[in-house]
Amino acid sequence: MNIVYLNGEFLPADEAKVSVFDRGFLFGDSVYEVIPFYQGVGFRLQAHLERLNHSLRAVRIKNEGNWNEILDTLVWKNGGGNLSVYLQVTRGNAGKRSHAYDDSLEPTVFACCTPIKDVWGEGAESVVPLKAIVTEDLRWHRCDIKSTCLLPNILVLQQAKDEGVQEALFSRNDKLTEGSACNLFLVKRGVLYTPKRSSEILGGITRELVLELADKHAIQFQEVDIDYEQLLSADEVWVSSSTRGVVPVVEVDGQVIGDGHPGPIWQKMFEFFAAFQRKLMRGE
Known part of the structure; x- marks a missing residue:
């Protein structure tokens, strides 16, 4: 599982090299996607690529990749099956360090795979619920761009770990936005709530799936602003991401959420x- 893609080549990971003058390395001048492949087939691949294209347009990086062919070939070269593909596109290598750039730069494109662990066959009882803190959202105001500039996310997640919990939730202008690498949900009186789509949250592909499943199974939901008090008084709190699925949060800032156990609406959504x-992991 060590074949990577770099600028037109498929090669062993330890042979892949990027210039020290690459703007992704110097400035975080790059965007990325994480795309699950189940039995060799990209999960909602078009939605992921549309989000990638949105990010590339927003930061004005050339978009010339044949993404479907690159990703399909990379997955095949790594044995197919159930894999998570990380795809990163930087503005490229200018041969020097300078904040300014011109449009002649050729992007650096890198992709690699990691196995997807099957956590779905073990049942809801196997899911370890999370504890979280709420911290000020110090990120920039274009969180809809999936940028590799993740230092604020890294710092707040480390803060959470230092405080003995597993997740950090962002708050901006007294409104909850999302987690360090996840979207946020809460349940109150049987209704599911999640922050509204905006430039200050990332439109998660898994978030959209959760809302589709809620609609399909008659779980009422609303996309609304959520404040701190609403979060603490919720009956249930969840987070979602493509790597973790849907995970309950049972404590925030030391305060127990609901009865301190994963709630009944989360139990339904997990199933x-x-x-x-x-079905995806079996290729059905």
């Missing part, structure tokens, strides 16, 4: 989500 994922 719906798990059934969906199991």
